Amino acid sequence: MTRMTGRRALAAVPVLLGVTLAVFAVAAASPFDPVKAYAGTAGLTASQENLDQIRANLGVDRPWPTQWWDWLTRAVRGEFGDSGVMRQPVADVIAERVGWSALLAATAFLVATALGTTLGALAGRRRGGLLDRTVSSLAYTLEAAPAFWLGLLAIWFFALELGALPAGGLTDTASDTVTAGQVATHLVLPALVLGISQLPWFFLYVRQGVGDALAEDPVRGARARGLAERTVLTGHALRSGMLPVLTLVGSRVPELITGALLVETVFSWPGIAAATVQAALSADFPLLAALTVLATAAVLLGNLLSDLLYGLADPRVGFDG
Numbered sequence: 001m002t003r004m005t006g007r008r009a010l011a012a013v014p015v016l017l018g019v020t021l022a023v024f025a026v027a028a029a030s031p032f033d034p035v036k037a038y039a040g041t042a043g044l045t046a047s048q049e050n051l052d053q054i055r056a057n058l059g060v061d062r063p064w065p066t067q068w069w070d071w072l073t074r075a076v077r078g079e080f081g082d083s084g085v086m087r088q089p090v091a092d093v094i095a096e097r098v099g100w101s102a103l104l105a106a107t108a109f110l111v112a113t114a115l116g117t118t119l120g121a122l123a124g125r126r127r128g129g130l131l132d133r134t135v136s137s138l139a140y141t142l143e144a145a146p147a148f149w150l151g152l153l154a155i156w157f158f159a160l161e162l163g164a165l166p167a168g169g170l171t172d173t174a175s176d177t178v179t180a181g182q183v184a185t186h187l188v189l190p191a192l193v194l195g196i197s198q199l200p201w202f203f204l205y206v207r208q209g210v211g212d213a214l215a216e217d218p219v220r221g222a223r224a225r226g227l228a229e230r231t232v233l234t235g236h237a238l239r240s241g242m243l244p245v246l247t248l249v250g251s252r253v254p255e256l257i258t259g260a261l262l263v264e265t266v267f268s269w270p271g272i273a274a275a276t277v278q279a280a281l282s283a284d285f286p287l288l289a290a291l292t293v294l295a296t297a298a299v300l301l302g303n304l305l306s307d308l309l310y311g312l313a314d315p316r317v318g319f320d321g
Helices: 002-029 034-044 048-058 064-076 090-125 130-143 147-161 180-214 217-224 229-241 243-267 273-281 285-313
Strands: none
Touching: 002 064, 002 285, 034 048, 064 285, 090 130, 090 180, 090 243, 090 273, 090 285, 130 180, 147 180, 147 243, 180 243, 243 273, 243 285, 273 285
16 A cells, blocks of 8 residues: 555656646746736736836746746745735635635535435346436436536525525625534535535446346345345445445546536635636636646545555455555
8 A cells, every 4th residue: 555655656746747837838828918917907007117027026027937947946845936816825825715625525525425325326226216217317417417507506496596595605794704504504505516416426336336236146145145135235235336436536536626616616615716717817827836736636646545445445456566
């Protein structure tokens, strides 16, 4: 396990370097001017001399490879520079927002895995039955439904029609303090929408795995020994059928991050979505690079986690092989 983790860590270094290099190259080729984004409306009447001075202060008057190298050498020391569009250090921008994004993504992941596993096991137990046909049809429909559309639909029904849940934000409109109760209430809709958008893949994997496991000889033998159907399902079929799901964990991380950005925008959740959009539109090199590295690292960690979980669940898989 240690050797595999070390190998993955070494392999991640060139990936992260390539990602940050690509970010600076794409941002430099974009039509958005970071100086105009920084100056705002004042840039419309500012002289060219003032704009050039702002460009020099932001460090965007140099070639983009030089900007990338300067950012990289500082980032290795833990200094990610200042965000021009946010007017504060990049580390502070991320620290203020990443916790809320992590809370949303973690809650949504629990919703997707819990519902997907439960429904998949029940559907796989009797494939072709009413429950299987109904939930499978719904799962295939949800696969094609964009997360932002599900979010708008949820706001219309639960917030506007029923008035049962808030439409967005982190706290109530009249509140100037953040409380755990308000956060939990405002988290329900975005977490459910994001979790349901990821549910189809977990459901279909568990359904297929449990259905195949129930047809295997060990499960048939357990039934022949007189074990209860519930014990056969949870102790034998589900355990075997969950193995493919472990590999799904890593592959869903990019979709979870993308979906979280869309859901955060729809529900005005104070995560990193707004910062990412503003950094991209303003060609904010330091902030954009740091956010991209963060997302890439999350994907790499997700893939590593899925491999480690699979190795722990199946002793036949060697970590150091």
